[in-house]
Amino acid sequence: MCLEFCGRLPIIVDDGLLPHRKDQALVARIIVMSSVIVALAAGIGMAVGLALYHSERHTVAWYVGGLSLVVTVPLTLYDISMHMLYYVRPELQAYYIRILWLVIIYAVESWLALRIKTTAIYFETLREAYESYCLYCFF
Numbered sequence: 001m002c003l004e005f006c007g008r009l010p011i012i013v014d015d016g017l018l019p020h021r022k023d024q025a026l027v028a029r030i031i032v033m034s035s036v037i038v039a040l041a042a043g044i045g046m047a048v049g050l051a052l053y054h055s056e057r058h059t060v061a062w063y064v065g066g067l068s069l070v071v072t073v074p075l076t077l078y079d080i081s082m083h084m085l086y087y088v089r090p091e092l093q094a095y096y097i098r099i100l101w102l103v104i105i106y107a108v109e110s111w112l113a114l115r116i117k118t119t120a121i122y123f124e125t126l127r128e129a130y131e132s133y134c135l136y137c138f139f
Helices: 017-052 057-085 091-116 117-137
Strands: 001-004 008-015
Touching: 017 057, 057 091, 091 117
Parallel strands: none
Antiparallel strands: 001 008
16 A cells, blocks of 8 residues: 555556465465365266166265365355455454355265264364364354
8 A cells, every 4th residue: 555646636546466465366366266166066967877777865965065065164164264365354353254164164064963973962062162162262
């Protein structure tokens, strides 16, 4: 950001980011978009394979949950990394980042609960503990 004088009044002009931050943002976008495209392609192949072999409902749910996990985690990590890269309002962005971690924790916990039914209660307890911590931070 810099000040330019237009007549007698200074105006603030946003020059954008430093060059290395622009490169980091571009790399992050490329990684996220490529991982989402790969996940969707794998998901379509998986769905066709599951439909051809008439799989059990639990197996189908586990694969669909895994596909959701593979799409959700990179998108959320991208959002978190962008908040950290453009960390200009720390008093607000710290809360945003904490809340965004909830998305990842919920996705991983749900998928693991589908996969390992016997230990689902432990995953739910950890998820609830982090959710309580996030709520505690607001007060």
